[in-house]
Amino acid sequence: MTRRLFGTLCGFVLLVNFGRTAFAPLVEPLQAAFGVGPAAIGLVTSLVWFGTAVPRIPVGYLLTRVSRHRVVLGTGVLLTAAAAFTATATTLLALQLGAFTIGIASGAYFVAAVPLVGELYPDAVGRAVGIHGTASQIAAVVAAPVVVTLLAAGDWRHVFWLLAACTALITLVLVLVVRRRGTVPSSAGEDRNFREALSHWRVIVTGIAIVGVAGFAWQGLFNFYVPYLTASKAFTQTQASTMLTVVFAAGVPAFWLSGRLADRLPHLPYVLGIVAAFGVSLVALTAVSGFVPVLVVTATLGYVIHSLFPALDTYMLGALPASARGSAYAVYSGVALFIESGGSGAVGFLTGAAIPFDSVFRLFALAVGVELVVLLMLYAAGRLPDGGRSADVAAD
Incomplete structure (x- = not known):
């Protein structure tokens, strides 16, 4: 059961980091789509990373009231909604709001998931965190090729529709995994x-x-x-x-x-x-x-x-x-x-x-x-x- 949860989290983090890194190769297409200059889209990319920082301390307090795996599930729902909202954006303000919310979802995920990963393998914390981080880093490497491929097949909106669909699927898988008894370690609920x-x-x-x-x-x-x-x-x-x-x-x-x-x-x-x-x-x-x-x-x-x-x-x-x-x-x-x-x-x-x-x-x-x-x-x-x-x- 532990392996299933860990594997699901590794798939989850790949999508979370893809959501943050997908904006960089989209700078020029977004400029053309919204008819704005690099400064405006530069603000969009900055909002993603600012959003990543904003929720961390509040979520830290939330974790004293809500189990870590439930917070991770919440970030999946939020990321799905944020990606779908971004895909439908028709104004620069909507795009900025979507990017900021994607950042919030990613920041909340890391705060809840990294300690949970450590609880899953208490005798090999470094190994578990390293594998989880590897999955995240793969997203940073493949973001540009995936975006370029989707742009060739359509437009920039396809990137976020794909992210929304994949995140919804992995969130559903996580729901099924954590419902099994004994999957989540008891120590993951002690932070109160x-x-x-x-x-x-x-x-x-x-x-x-x-x-x-x-x-x-x-x-x-x-x-x-x-x-x-x-x-x-x-x-x-x-x-x-x-x-x-x-x-x-x-x-x-x-x-x-x-x-x-x-x-x-x-x-x-x-x-x-x-x-x-x-x-x-x-x-x-x-x-x-x-x-x-x-x-x-x-x-x-x-x-x-x-x-x-x-x-x-x-x-x-x-x-x-x-x-x-x-x-x-x-x-x-x-x-x-x-x-x-x-x-x-x-x-x-x-x-x-x-x-x-x-x-x-x-x-x-x-x-x-x-x-x-x-x-x-x-x-x-x-x-x-x-x-x-x-x-x-x-x-x-």
Whole structure:
């Protein structure tokens, strides 16, 4: 039964992340369809990610009242309705509202589902989170080819009708799966005190500190990857787009392997090692030139940054007790995502002030380095919370 629920969640997350990433390859078709410029559609894509951040803390509180699997089912209903609404949009405002709601559904899903995945395999949390993340990352890789194929067969609305139909189907499958007795672990319903979640503020702050600066830099980098390579590396648009695909494709094996390593290695040293590797890769990207060197660094960078997410999730889920895991994770991810989302705006502001891309990304690498030194000092002093798996989970 556990395998059926886990498999269903992996299919679910693929559709959830597809809903977020499908807008990027639709920028030009949507501009043509609604007769607007890139700024207007750029706002649409921003609303998806803003919507992803908005519900996380409120849903964290909701999880103290409603079981995690029921919240996941609710996100399926919401995503189905949002995708269908987006497919019927005839005005820019309706499109923006649809995109924002798709983002809300995805943000709520991750807050409820990631702790649930950890409960399903308490002795292999990293492996489970890694596989779940791999399914999500596959969506980011296939989004553009799927969208292009559907555009060739019709128009942009087909993308969201397909998403609505598939999400409705997977939600129905999830209903059937969770109705079977013994499918949902008993510990998945123990999170009932939001104040207790906040009492684990040291774990929450540690997670935010680890991912905040690195995630801020990553958001700014990947959203400007194509213009960065065309402006600073003399790449063609096609070459730059290929590199963007590579940086996301490298995340597929990263999620798969990193989760397994997180189960075997000491959590904090492994996570901090990844942060260090990301800083070095970012500096290397600004130093190399030529297609092959940039390709190698791009693949390395993509692998490293995507390795951070399952490793950090494993640390967080291991450091938090079942009685506060869902809501505390929601607070952590909500605050962290708000911080990370500022990366793109920072890159846009700095480059708009005539600061070269390479200088901006070296500044980001320096910030990552400073963050790493502080975290290493705190770790050496024993001031960072341990990420060992909680005894209450291991006993389930």
